Amino acid sequence: MLTRIIVYFAYFLKRNKHHTKTKQFFYNLLENSESKMKSYFDAFMICLVMLSVFFLVYSVEHTLNEASEWLEQFVIFIFITEYLLRGWLYSDTHRMIIKEYEKADYLNIKFSLFKTFKKIVGKKLRYIFSFFAIIDLLAILPSYRPLRILRVLLIFRLFKLFRYSNSIKIFSDVLVSKQFELITLAIFMGFLVFISSIAIYLFENISVGGHIRHLYDAFYWSIVTISTVGYGDITPQTTGGRLVTVTLILAGLGVLSFFTSIIVAAFNDKMDSLRDNRTYDELSRYKRHIIICGFGRVGQEVAKQLKKDKLAFIIIDQDKNKIIAAKHEQYLAIQDDASINSVLINAGINTGATAILCTTGSDVANVYITLTSRYLNPTINIISRANRKDSEKKLYQAGANNVIQPFETAGLLAAGFIGQPAAFEAIRGILHGQKNISMDTLIVSPNSLLDKLKIDNLDLEKRKLTLIGVISSNKKHLKHRNSYQVKNQHFYFNPEKYFELQEQDILVVLGRKYSIDYFQDQIKQSSLGL
Amino acid sequence: MKNKIVVFGYNHLSFNAISRLDQQQQEIVVVETDSTLIALAEEKGFNTKALDFRSDENLKSIGIGQDIDIIFCFLPNDSENVFLTLSARAIDTKLEIIAVVESPQASEKLIAAGANKIINPYQICGQKIYELIKKPCMTHIMDHTVFGRHDLHIAEIIIPEDSPLDNTYSSELMLNEKQNLVILGIVDKELGDDFLFILGEKDHKLDTGDIIVVLGPSREINAFKKDISHV
Numbered sequence: 001m002l003t004r005i006i007v008y009f010a011y012f013l014k015r016n017k018h019h020t021k022t023k024q025f026f027y028n029l030l031e032n033s034e035s036k037m038k039s040y041f042d043a044f045m046i047c048l049v050m051l052s053v054f055f056l057v058y059s060v061e062h063t064l065n066e067a068s069e070w071l072e073q074f075v076i077f078i079f080i081t082e083y084l085l086r087g088w089l090y091s092d093t094h095r096m097i098i099k100e101y102e103k104a105d106y107l108n109i110k111f112s113l114f115k116t117f118k119k120i121v122g123k124k125l126r127y128i129f130s131f132f133a134i135i136d137l138l139a140i141l142p143s144y145r146p147l148r149i150l151r152v153l154l155i156f157r158l159f160k161l162f163r164y165s166n167s168i169k170i171f172s173d174v175l176v177s178k179q180f181e182l183i184t185l186a187i188f189m190g191f192l193v194f195i196s197s198i199a200i201y202l203f204e205n206i207s208v209g210g211h212i213r214h215l216y217d218a219f220y221w222s223i224v225t226i227s228t229v230g231y232g233d234i235t236p237q238t239t240g241g242r243l244v245t246v247t248l249i250l251a252g253l254g255v256l257s258f259f260t261s262i263i264v265a266a267f268n269d270k271m272d273s274l275r276d277n278r279t280y281d282e283l284s285r286y287k288r289h290i291i292i293c294g295f296g297r298v299g300q301e302v303a304k305q306l307k308k309d310k311l312a313f314i315i316i317d318q319d320k321n322k323i324i325a326a327k328h329e330q331y332l333a334i335q336d337d338a339s340i341n342s343v344l345i346n347a348g349i350n351t352g353a354t355a356i357l358c359t360t361g362s363d364v365a366n367v368y369i370t371l372t373s374r375y376l377n378p379t380i381n382i383i384s385r386a387n388r389k390d391s392e393k394k395l396y397q398a399g400a401n402n403v404i405q406p407f408e409t410a411g412l413l414a415a416g417f418i419g420q421p422a423a424f425e426a427i428r429g430i431l432h433g434q435k436n437i438s439m440d441t442l443i444v445s446p447n448s449l450l451d452k453l454k455i456d457n458l459d460l461e462k463r464k465l466t467l468i469g470v471i472s473s474n475k476k477h478l479k480h481r482n483s484y485q486v487k488n489q490h491f492y493f494n495p496e497k498y499f500e501l502q503e504q505d506i507l508v509v510l511g512r513k514y515s516i517d518y519f520q521d522q523i524k525q526s527s528l529g530l
Numbered sequence: 531m532k533n534k535i536v537v538f539g540y541n542h543l544s545f546n547a548i549s550r551l552d553q554q555q556q557e558i559v560v561v562e563t564d565s566t567l568i569a570l571a572e573e574k575g576f577n578t579k580a581l582d583f584r585s586d587e588n589l590k591s592i593g594i595g596q597d598i599d600i601i602f603c604f605l606p607n608d609s610e611n612v613f614l615t616l617s618a619r620a621i622d623t624k625l626e627i628i629a630v631v632e633s634p635q636a637s638e639k640l641i642a643a644g645a646n647k648i649i650n651p652y653q654i655c656g657q658k659i660y661e662l663i664k665k666p667c668m669t670h671i672m673d674h675t676v677f678g679r680h681d682l683h684i685a686e687i688i689i690p691e692d693s694p695l696d697n698t699y700s701s702e703l704m705l706n707e708k709q710n711l712v713i714l715g716i717v718d719k720e721l722g723d724d725f726l727f728i729l730g731e732k733d734h735k736l737d738t739g740d741i742i743v744v745l746g747p748s749r750e751i752n753a754f755k756k757d758i759s760h761v
Contacts, residue, residue, distance in 0.1 A: 290663065297633070301656020309664070357659055383662050385655060387542065402662050406655035411546025414602060414628055414649050423686040425725035426714045426743045437727050439672075441665060464729045468712055468745065482710065482747070484682065493682060494712050494746070510714065511729050 003113045007101050010094035026085050045082075048075055049139075049160050076140060079160075083136045090127040093120050131172070135159045170274060178266040185262065189226070189255055196222045196248045203240035210237050226252035272335070279314070279332050280346055286312035291347050293338035293369050294360030295322040298385055298406065302357060303331055314347050317360075339368045341376060349377050358384035358400070363391040367398050374399025436513045439468065442520055446503040448527035456497035463519055465511035469493040472505040533557070534597050538583055538614055539604040540567045540576075543630055543651060547602060548576060559592065583614050586621065595621040603629035603645070608636035612643045619644030684714065685751045686743045689736055693758045700734040703742075709754045711746035 013019050028035040052075045055068050097116055104111035127133055138156035175182065201218040204210025211234045212218050221234045225248045236242045283289060289312035292299050299315065303326070306313050315326045315333040326333035336343045338360075347353065356373045358366040366384045373382055384400040386392045387407070395403045413427065429437055444450040450458075460467050470477070473489045482493040491508075492499070501507075509516060533556045537544045540562045548558055560571045560578045568578045581588045583605070594601065601618055603611040611629045618625055629645040631637045637648045661669045689695050695703075705711040715727040718734045725743065728734070736742075744751060 297652030298656045298659065301653050302659045305657065305660040306663075311663075355663055357663075359656075359659065381663075381666075383659050385659070389542075402666075404655055404658050404662070405542075405546075406651040407542035408546045409654050409658060410630070410649050410651035411543050411548075412550050413654065414543070414547040414630075414647075415550030417628055417647050423684045423743050426684055426686075426727075429715075429725070429727065437729070466712060466714070466729060494710055497707070510727070515729070 003111060006113065007097060007111070010097040010101070013094040014098060023089065027089055030082070030086060031089060045078075046161060048078060049158065051075070053158055079136065079140045083133070083140060086133070086136070087124060087127050091120070091123040096120055096123070131176075170270065170277075174263075174266045174270050177270070178262050181262045185255065185258055192248070192251055192255065193219065193222045193226060196226070196244055199244045200236070200241055203238050203244060204234075204236055208238070210241060211235065222248065225249060226255060228252050228256060276334055276336075276346075279334055283312075283314055283332055283348055284351070287352055288354050289313055289348060289352055291316065291338075291344070291349065291353050291356045293317070293356065293358050294365070295319075295326050295333070296359060296361050299357070299359040300325075302359065303329070307331070316343060316347060339365065339372050341372060344373060344376055349373060349380065353377075353380060355381040355383060358382065358395075360385075361387070363387050363394075367391065367394050370395055370398040370400045437511065438513060438516070439508065439510045440513075440516045441471070442507040442509060442516070442523060444501050444503050444505045444507065445523060445527035448523045450501050450505075450507075450523055451503050451527075453501050454497065455495050455499045455501070460509070463511075464515050465509045465519065467495070468508040468510055470495050470499065470501070470505050470507055472502065474502045474505060476500075476502060477505075533599045534593065535559070535600045535602065536561055536592060536594070536598055537602040537604060538562075539602075539606060540564075540571045540578075541604060541606065543649075544602065544604045545571075545574070547604070561592065583610070583617070586617055589617060589621060594618055594625065598622070598625065600626040600628065603627065603640075605630075606632075608632045608639070612636065612639050615640055615643040615645045682746065683748055683751065684743060684745050685748075686717075686741050687751070687755055687758070689738055689740050689742065690759045691738050693738065695736050695758050696738050698736050700728055700736060705744060705754070709746070709757075710750050711744040711754055714743045714745055716743065717741040 029037050029041050032038055052072065055064060055072065058064070096119060100116040100119070101111050128137075135156055139160050197215065197218040200210075200221055201212055201215055204212040204218075206213050212221065217234060224231050224234075225245060228249065230249075236245045290306060292302060292313055292315045295303070295315045295317040299317070303313065303315065307329075313332070315323070315331055316336055316338040317323055317326070317333070318335065318337055320335055323333045323335040334343065334347065338344060338347075338358075344356075349356065356369070358369045358373075360366055360369070363386055366386065370382055370384050373380060381402075382400045383402045383404065384395045386395055386403050386405050389405065389408070392403045392405060442450075455467070458467065469482075470492045471489055472492065477483070477490065477492060477499070480492055480495060480499060482495075484491045484493065509519075535551070535556050535558045537548060537558060537560045540560050544560065548560070551558065558577065560568075560576045561581050561583065562568050562571065562578060563580060563582055565580065568580055571578045579592060581592065583589065589595075592598070601614075603614045603618075605611050605614060608631060611631070615627050615629055618627055626647075627645045628647045628649065629640045631640060631648050631650045632652075634650065634653065637650060640648055658669070700713070700716060703713060705713045713728055715725055716734050716736075717723060717725050717740060719737065719739050720735070726734070734740075744754070746754075
């Protein structure tokens with residue numbers, strides 16, 4: 001009967017949306033490192049811990065008033081709630097019951113409540129004995145009045161900070177990753193301390209003329225000596241004692257260097273991911289950025305231009321040397337494979353990236369990255385480089401918005417130079433924006449001075465601009481000559497004097513940068529109607 | 531008169547460059563040592579010659595120093611291109627040398643070796659990608675029109691002798707009204723050989739030999755060429 005009630009209840013919880021929602025909420029609050037709520041909660045907890053430690057320090061020399069007692073109660077309440085909530089979140093008890101029940105049902109054996117219960121308790125015990133849970137508990141326990149003696153353990157609250165700060169957490173992760181080495185070392189050190197304590201106790205006991213009064217003194221002396229600190233408050237007097245000291249100091253040097261090397265090695269291993277984390281952190285400060293996959297010559301050129309324009313970007317490349325070169329230029333860079341989903345997600349393909357540039361030297365890699373990016377984000381602007389003509393189509397199929405062939409463009413320029421060097425210079429000037437001259441676009445904003453204006457009245461000569469044409473999707477213009485279909489719009493080359501501009505038309509003009517900027521500002525201002 | 535062009539090295543770049551050139555007006559020879567590449571080039575219908583560019587005798591034998599006007603140095607290594615440029619320049623001081631560059635540092639060396647024009651495909655590609663991000667609209671227009679897919683070209687027109695344009699001013703041209711052409715710039719021989727954009731800042735006096743760079747449909751360009759040669 002009891003079994004049935006419990007199983008029924010488990011199914012009830014599974015179906016209960018309210019329960020799932022609440023659990024999700026607390027998961028976001030406490031454990032989900034991607035949720036905003038957790039970062040607020042962490043900050044709040046850090047303040048709370050610092051406050052309670054402040055009162056602890058204050059209470060050493062002063063007596064606390066009632067308000068601070070209340071605060072202490074409040075802190076403890078929060079701590080206990082947090083501890084219990086984390087325990088609750090650690091495993092889904094009702095799911096475990098259902099799983100066991102269904103398994104038993106499927107295998108046609110009797111559902112044993114006791115066994116299931118044992119499993120559940122086992123799981124919860126694993127939580128209780130996890131590193132952070134122990135620290136949480138130690139931070140709570142001293143407040144229990146009969147355990148006031150453990151008040152000093154309140155300092156463990158500071159350890160609670162581990163939970164809320166990422167960098168401290170990484171440090172503890174490093175230690176955990178070297179668990180095996182550290183435990184070996186600890187056992188070795190334990191032996192050493194044990195043997196030397198006994199030896200020094202025997203040689204230097206007060207009864208034989210030494211300074212060691214009891215075993216605790218011997219232990220204290222061993223630790224001070226093995227760590228090569230050597231306060232000198234207890235010094236060996238007998239020959240035997242000195243021999244023990246010499247041996248222990250030498251062994252201590254070994255232990256210390258071993259310990260240092262373990263920590264250094266562990267940090268070295270972790271350093272790369274630490275750096276990457278920092279890069280991602282820095283990246284998350286930008287609202288819009290561009291992902292450059294491949295830092296070859298093309299990637300470098302693009303990065304240089306983007307940097308000049310103060311646009312944010314991140315570089316992903318597999319080659320270590322290229323990443324070093326990128327970091328040398330103070331670019332954000334990650335050494336990884338850009339075709340791996342998680343790398344692109346970390347680089348912000350769905351969180352702020354506006355464009356992805358596939359500029360690796362290999363068409364195969366470019367197609368693969370393009371495909372991956374398109375799959376991850378259906379709307380992002382993907383520009384890819386194709387070294388071979390046949391790859392162009394594949395890249396478009398893979399989802400690239402634009403494909404560029406370095407050799408095609410270069411070949412065009414090379415050919416253009418023959419016979420028409422001046423035209424070549426013109427194209428180059430326009431392409432590269434030389435001498436501050438560039439071809440640029442001006443959008444006709446609604447109600448601006450351009451709206452419904454005839455080309456004849458544009459006064460371009462005075463503005464020192466050359467009008468090349470107008471881009472528009474407006475059907476009104478279709479009757480004009482010289483229209484060229486470009487994607488889903490038309491480009492009207494050299495429009496006639498009576499061509500009437502409509503809103504959202506785009507003027508293509510050639511001119512110096514400041515003339516264009518000035519004109520643009522005028523258009524913007526006039527559209528505000530001031 | 532046909533231009534005589536020698537292309538050293540057969541690869542993507544040479545293929546693209548050659549196919550953009552007007553085969554009728556130019557006589558093109560591809561020089562390559564790799565027999566498989568030669569076969570590929572011949573398959574496309576190009577004239578080829580298997581020669582080692584390292585020897586001056588070979589270079590002279592294909593006509594450098596005599597009737598060759600232009601050479602393309604499209605060899606795979608920067609060092610080879612520098613070597614070729616240096617050798618060719620030593621044979622013929624008037625030769626037009628266009629070289630491709632792999633690493634940016636090599637471009638200065640190529641200029642020092644005597645190349646007239648340096649092409650850096652990676653830089654051009656990088657620039658283009660950047661343009662696509664910054665001015666997507668603009669780049670599409672350029673791609674679709676000027677770069678081939680539509681009949682809109684940038685052309686340069688040399689003012690011939692006894693042209694009606696001789697001794698007129700650039701502001702009087704009014705090409706956009708009279709000819710449906712947009713004037714981009716000019717090489718005013720009085721001011722040197724540099725290409726200057728015309729933006730209404732300065733009025734240029736046009737003389738015989740000056741070059742006007744215009745943008746427009748090829749029909750109009752040809753018509754304009756005809757007009758100005760007519761007296």
